[in-house]
């Protein structure tokens with residue numbers, strides 16, 4: 001695949017085919033874009049095409065993605081060199097691998113070396129400062145934080161993080177990328193957890209701790225937020241949607257960078273992850289979902 005044979009279509013490289021990578025691929029394919037989905041795990045790679053198709057179908061049924069749009073081509077691969085086919089003027093790379101700084105650093109270094117110069121590279125990190133990850137890429141001016149929410153096809157706004165080294169051209173390119181996906185940016189400053197997770201993660205941690213202390217059952221705790229406070233979801237249902245393993249990883253990132261004990265992952269969260277109760281993706285978390293979700 002090369003820019004020349006891409007028929008003028010936009011191309012998106014997505015790194016990691018987990019909860020978010022699959023969702024991002026479905027969003028882009030559903031907008032007619034060609035997607036190169038890079039995943040290192042054999043099982044995740046094998047499952048990815050079916051999961052992308054499933055999300056695309058759901059999104060179209062809900063009217064969240066255009067039904068009349070011919071889906072873009074999806075290539076699932078372990079080979080980062082495929083990113084070299086992206087035309088910087090009509091494409092970008094979104095990194096969405098596991099929330100570990102060392103791992104993201106390695107993947108971003110390899111991806112930025114494989115992509116053409118001047119290709120926008122974004123990170124979907126939940127909490128690692130963009131300025132910290134910038135040390136890994138070949139040109140920090142082209143790195144931006146794009147914190148998509150789950151599922152990407154349903155949530156229209158994206159928390160965009162401008163790092164200390166991010167250039168003006170990259171900010172223009174990120175707005176073009178999001179517009180091509182039918183999303184819009186809410187731009188915020190850099191720092192652990194940005195805006196969303198600096199606040200949300202301590203709330204989830206506290207909610208899980210309170211369940212452990214027996215103050216409320218998960219259903220009642222969430223109902224206080226939905227039915228009494230009018231929130232769309234309670235913190236425990238939100239944690240289940242994110243994935244409890246990812247919540248723990250994100251709390252660790254925040255705790256290490258702030259030293260604030262409010263972010264130290266609490267016992268009930270660690271127990272759930274240790275038992276394989278990861279939330280919606282495993283079918284069981286603080287709530288039950290009657291089977292594994294895509």
Ligand SMILES: NC(=O)c1ccc[n+]([C@@H]2O[C@H](COP(=O)([O-])OP(=O)(O)OC[C@H]3O[C@@H](n4cnc5c(N)ncnc54)[C@H](O)[C@@H]3O)[C@@H](O)[C@H]2O)c1
Nearest residue numbers: 016017018019020039040041096097098099125126150242
């Ligand atoms: N889950 C959410 O709601 C959510 C929302 C916003 C942002 N995020 C962030 O998005 C990123 C991904 O989260 P997720 O929930 O999809 O996690 P996940 O665990 O579901 O998926 C991560 C994927 O990355 C793959 N991976 C690991 N190392 C890799 C490598 N070297 N090359 C290619 N693939 C590799 C894993 O095999 C896995 O499939 C994280 O940074 C997370 O913090 C998650």
